Each structure stands twice: as structure tokens, then as C-alpha cells.
Amino acid sequence: MGIATIRRVIQDAKDFEAEHGSMEQALRQRLPTLRHRLILSHRDPSRALLAFCIRYVEYVPDFLLHIQDSARAGGAASKLTPLLNMAEDFFLAPPDALAEEGGLQALMDEAFLAQRLIEELDERYQRSGAGRLVDVDMTRANIIALHLIGEPLASRLEGLVRRSLELVSPALGWGGLSQPGMMAASISLPCMSQEIGVDLRLPSFDGQSSEAEG
Numbered sequence: 001m002g003i004a005t006i007r008r009v010i011q012d013a014k015d016f017e018a019e020h021g022s023m024e025q026a027l028r029q030r031l032p033t034l035r036h037r038l039i040l041s042h043r044d045p046s047r048a049l050l051a052f053c054i055r056y057v058e059y060v061p062d063f064l065l066h067i068q069d070s071a072r073a074g075g076a077a078s079k080l081t082p083l084l085n086m087a088e089d090f091f092l093a094p095p096d097a098l099a100e101e102g103g104l105q106a107l108m109d110e111a112f113l114a115q116r117l118i119e120e121l122d123e124r125y126q127r128s129g130a131g132r133l134v135d136v137d138m139t140r141a142n143i144i145a146l147h148l149i150g151e152p153l154a155s156r157l158e159g160l161v162r163r164s165l166e167l168v169s170p171a172l173g174w175g176g177l178s179q180p181g182m183m184a185a186s187i188s189l190p191c192m193s194q195e196i197g198v199d200l201r202l203p204s205f206d207g208q209s210s211e212a213e214g
Contacts, residue, residue: 006061006091013104014054023104024050027148037147039199049148052198053104056145057111059138063118064088083121086164087114109157112145116161124165140200 017023027034028046040048064084090113094106115138146154 002088002092003061003065006064006088009091010057010061010107013057013107017050017104020103023053023108026105027053030150034147035201037201038144039201040197048197050104052141052144053108053148056115056141057104057107059141060087060091060111060114063136064114067118080121083117083165087117090114090117108145109149109153112142112149112154113157113161115142115145116158117164120161120165143200144198 024046027049031040031045034040034049035045038049064087067080068084090110091107094110094113119138119142149157
């Protein structure tokens with residue numbers, strides 16, 4: 001797998017952002033809308049959102065590497081490698097829908113594809129009785145990323161993830177995945193919402209938005 005290549009792509013995008021600040025500027029312009037969906041308690045909310053985006057993107061190669069190592073140790077590499085390669089391709093050969101974007105914004109879209117694919121793969125893996133692939137729950141981070149990407153692109157990306165799994169999963173099958181020694185890839189990663197100061201704003205029962213804990 002091209003983990004090293006993915007890391008270089010991410011570093012190039014970070015270097016470009018450090019020089020030009022294009023994504024932080026775009027996030028700053030969207031703050032009035034994002035405040036309806038997200039809790040932004042940081043003194044500099046646009047920089048907090050940028051930090052979230054960078055961390056979210058950087059998690060992808062970490063997840064892919066740990067899942068790959070865990071699959072090899074548990075004898076499930078033949079089942080999982082095609083799907084992990086698909087997640088990698090979202091970075092290295094993104095779909096045409098993302099062709100017009102560049103820098104960190106493009107990587108956020110590609111990371112969302114990869115993260116949602118990993119999340120769906122993890123759910124299917126659990127249903128097969130083989131336990132978890134990654135001992136980190138990215139559901140909240142994926143929802144935050146969805147808000148940052150925005151509609152209608154997020155819906156198109158969700159559809160691409162579902163179609164990709166529908167095409168590949170029947171050929172692979174999910175039986176016999178549970179192998180001795182196969183365990184979740186436990187990754188020591190800090191909680192993004194606690195460390196960076198970005199979280200979901202959840203609706204309360206009276207219809208008013210309330211702050212999510214975390």
C-alpha cells in the first residue's frame with residue numbers, strides 16, 4: 001500500500017495551506033453557518049476548524065496502516081486488502097467529482113470517503129462476528145466532517161461509498177473472517193473534540209440546539 005505516498009500528499013497540502021491559508025479563509029467565511037451545526041468554543045474558531053481538518057486527514061494513513069497490520073496478523077488480509085486499497089485510491093486517484101478542488105479542501109473530501117469506507121467496513125466486520133477493525137469511534141468526527149464538506153457534495157460522496165461497497169463486498173464475502181489473533185487495531189489517538197475544541201451541536205427535545213458533551 002502507498003501509505004508513504006499518502007503521507008507525502010498530506011504534507012504537501014499542509015505546506016500549501018501554511019503558505020497561502022486558502023482553506024482557513026474559506027472556513028472563516030462559513031463560520032456563521034457552521035455555528036448552527038457545530039460547537040466552536042476555541043478563541044480562534046477558524047483555526048480550530050483547520051486543526052480539526054488536518055487531524056482528520058492525518059488519521060487516514062494511520063488507520064489504513066494499523067488495519068493492514070492487524071489483518072495480516074489475523075489471517076484476514078485477503079478479505080480486507082481490496083477494500084483498504086480502495087480507501088487508498090480515494091486519496092491517490094480521487095474520483096472525478098473531486099477533480100476541481102485542490103489542497104486541504106480536496107484532501108478533506110478524500111479523507112471523508114476513506115473514513116466513511118473504513119467506518120462501513122468496520123460495521124460489516126462486526127456483523128460477521130469478527131469483532132472490530134479499529135478501536136476508535138470516528139462517527140462524531142465523520143458527522144463534523146460532513147458539515148464541513150457541505151451539501152450536495154457530501155451526499156454524492158456518501159453515495160460513492162455505498163456503491164463501492166455494493167460492488168466489492170459480494171465478491172469478497174464476509175464469512176470466515178473471524179480468525180484467532182485478529183483484534184481491533186488499537187490506535188492511541190487523542191479525542192479531536194476535546195483537544196481541538198470542535199464538536200457537534202445536537203438538537204434538544206424542545207427543538208432548541210444544545211451543546212454536545214465531549
